[in-house]
Amino acid sequence: MTVINLMKVAGAFSLALLMPITAVQAEENANAQTAAAKEQQLRDKSLREKFPVQYQSWQETSEQSVREDMLASYPAAIILWAGSSFAKEYNSPRGHHFAVADVTHTLRTGVPPAAGDKGLSGSCWTCKTPDAPRLMKELGVEGFSAKNFTDVGTEVNSVVYCTDCHVDGKAELALPRPHAQDAMAKVHLPFDKQDANMQGAQVCGQCHVTYYFQPERSDKVNIPWIFGNNVDDIEKYYDTRRFYEWIHPISKTPILKARHPEFEHWVRSEHAEAGVTCITCHMPEETDKQGNSFTSHKVSKALDHFDSVCQNCHKSEKTIIKSLENSKAKIDAKAREVEGLLVKAHYEAQAAWEAGATWPLMNDAIMAIRHSQWRWDFAMASHGLYAHNPKEGNALLDMSIRQVNYARESLAEILKKFAVSKVDYPDISSKESAQAAVGIKLDKLTQEKQEFIKQEVDKNWSEVTRYGY
Ligand code: HEC
Ligand code: HEC
Ligand code: HEC
Ligand code: HEC
Numbered sequence: 001m002t003v004i005n006l007m008k009v010a011g012a013f014s015l016a017l018l019m020p021i022t023a024v025q026a027e028e029n030a031n032a033q034t035a036a037a038k039e040q041q042l043r044d045k046s047l048r049e050k051f052p053v054q055y056q057s058w059q060e061t062s063e064q065s066v067r068e069d070m071l072a073s074y075p076a077a078i079i080l081w082a083g084s085s086f087a088k089e090y091n092s093p094r095g096h097h098f099a100v101a102d103v104t105h106t107l108r109t110g111v112p113p114a115a116g117d118k119g120l121s122g123s124c125w126t127c128k129t130p131d132a133p134r135l136m137k138e139l140g141v142e143g144f145s146a147k148n149f150t151d152v153g154t155e156v157n158s159v160v161y162c163t164d165c166h167v168d169g170k171a172e173l174a175l176p177r178p179h180a181q182d183a184m185a186k187v188h189l190p191f192d193k194q195d196a197n198m199q200g201a202q203v204c205g206q207c208h209v210t211y212y213f214q215p216e217r218s219d220k221v222n223i224p225w226i227f228g229n230n231v232d233d234i235e236k237y238y239d240t241r242r243f244y245e246w247i248h249p250i251s252k253t254p255i256l257k258a259r260h261p262e263f264e265h266w267v268r269s270e271h272a273e274a275g276v277t278c279i280t281c282h283m284p285e286e287t288d289k290q291g292n293s294f295t296s297h298k299v300s301k302a303l304d305h306f307d308s309v310c311q312n313c314h315k316s317e318k319t320i321i322k323s324l325e326n327s328k329a330k331i332d333a334k335a336r337e338v339e340g341l342l343v344k345a346h347y348e349a350q351a352a353w354e355a356g357a358t359w360p361l362m363n364d365a366i367m368a369i370r371h372s373q374w375r376w377d378f379a380m381a382s383h384g385l386y387a388h389n390p391k392e393g394n395a396l397l398d399m400s401i402r403q404v405n406y407a408r409e410s411l412a413e414i415l416k417k418f419a420v421s422k423v424d425y426p427d428i429s430s431k432e433s434a435q436a437a438v439g440i441k442l443d444k445l446t447q448e449k450q451e452f453i454k455q456e457v458d459k460n461w462s463e464v465t466r467y468g469y
Pocket of ligand 2: 096
């Protein structure tokens with residue numbers, strides 16, 4: 001009776017329909033969310049019982065809590081990454097158990113955007129949690145990446161987990177991320193056709209790989225390997241697409257950013273050729289209490305396992321440590337040299353623009369800065385490069401030095417043409433001075449972030465997003 005009466009009144013009718021639908025939708029969303037969380041709890045219990053030693057060693061990555069503030073160690077990087085969030089905070093990696101909480105807390109992911117802005121893509125979650133591939137299945141890859149980073153936060157229930165590397169409930173390996181399936185096919189190493197050894201390396205390569213968010217595809221994660229996966233092939237891909245991550249605010253360079261290309265460097269190494277993979281070195285075989293061997297899932301520092309792993313092929317620990325130290329020292333020295341030169345190049349370009357230089361004059365120098373910084377970043381962002389492929393690391397940085405020197409020679413001529421005799425360089429002696437030079441106010445950013453954590457994360461997000469904080 002009431003319904004019929006309402007239907008006669010057009011306004012009330014639409015209102016009556018609208019309100020329950022919104023409420024129903026909200027309830028469905030809440031149910032779906034708790035359903036996913038509940039399903040995960042059940043799965044977790046069953047996997048813990050079925051594979052106790054793997055489960056326990058996986059949990060032990062929570063012991064690896066130490067990390068290094070890379071911006072404090074290498075403040076010049078702040079100038080090179082000016083205009084991007086990398087200049088705000090950048091740490092070395094630590095144990096897998098921290099992956100979700102670290103991406104939640106870093107200043108790089110900021111606070112929720114203003115109403116109407118998309119802000120940071122949900123794609124940032126792709127390499128932290130199996131909830132990312134789960135949501136991609138539910139929403140479609142672009143449906144997922146079109147979501148905002150903070151909106152996805154409430155959906156995240158677990159961190160680098162069994163189902164990130166295995167078929168659900170089984171020991172069999174899997175590659176659940178569509179971007180990784182595509183990438184391995186691009187370099188003619190389709191996952192399904194590989195032996196167990198290469199499949200093991202590829203599960204790591206889902207995340208320990210360089211990527212970018214594809215702007216014309218709702219910011220979905222894409223691996224830029226169409227032409228191949230070395231530094232030149234990837235650069236060619238980006239250059240032909242005229243792609244850039246951001247315009248550098250000082251030099252106006254369209255910047256390319258590399259991200260942890262560990263897979264790329266390893267795949268061309270002597271170790272890869274000898275069939276030694278990420279798993280050999282970072283997930284060694286161990287023996288449980290019953291004397292059965294199993295794969296340690298405490299993915300951690302490789303050198304901790306010298307005796308059980310490296311010694312199978314290298315007799316002298318001393319020689320290997322020395323060799324690693326030499327490689328590290330050489331690569332570090334070259335990286336610091338490039339950074340110093342690139343800082344100068346960015347400011348010299350700024351001086352040239354300010355003096356009236358135009359694009360036809362500047363093009364060569366700016367492209368050389370782009371290409372030099374890309375090579376430096378492809379080395380810098382690759383954790384463990386000195387151990388994984390020092391030969392390639394040195395080659396990258398040698399070319400990077402040549403390119404930045406070329407840029408500076410070209411800029412020197414332009415500055416001469418405009419009678420600019422002095423360029424002011426920033427103080428890069430500390431993180432504080434370098435951040436001040438590019439206008440980053442760390443106190444304010446930190447305060448805003450803490451407020452967001454208190455008001456949103458602590459109240460509405462799962463425990464795993466706060467792990468270790
Ligand atoms: C980062 C990827 C990764 C994660 C996360 C992961 N595994 Fe594994 N797992 C592997 C790899 C690689 C192997 C070794 C496969 C091989 O070489 O045969 C393996 C092997 C196994 C095996 C076979 C027996 C053995 O010890 O070699 C089992 C069982 C297993 N994992 C269970 C689990 C469980 C349970 C979890 C979650 C608590 C988990 N895995 C999380 C990558 C992973
Ligand atoms: C789902 C994505 C993902 C997968 C798969 C993955 N990792 Fe990681 N890994 C990460 C992230 C993210 C971090 C950094 C976590 C942090 O610092 O909060 C990390 C950190 C690490 C570290 C540093 C640990 C430390 O204590 O310093 C090592 C080593 C590592 N991973 C190796 C591997 C290996 C080997 C595999 C394959 C068996 C693998 N990872 C698979 C995402 C992943
Ligand atoms: C020959 C052994 C070996 C192989 C193969 C290998 N690594 Fe490493 N990796 C090392 C060593 C040695 C280091 C230096 C620090 C350490 O772990 O002792 C390192 C460092 C790292 C780091 C940085 C850890 C940190 O806290 O800074 C990550 C991440 C990493 N490796 C991931 C991988 C991935 C992913 C693969 C495969 C694509 C791989 N490694 C293959 C030996 C190896
Ligand atoms: C299955 C065999 C194998 C294992 C296991 C292995 N390597 Fe190697 N390693 C090789 C081969 C092959 C080469 C290249 C040829 C050479 O230089 O001996 C190599 C080269 C190296 C080199 C450069 C050459 C040198 O002698 O300075 C270093 C450093 C190195 N390995 C470190 C490690 C470390 C650290 C581990 C353990 C985390 C490890 N390797 C595990 C086979 C292995």
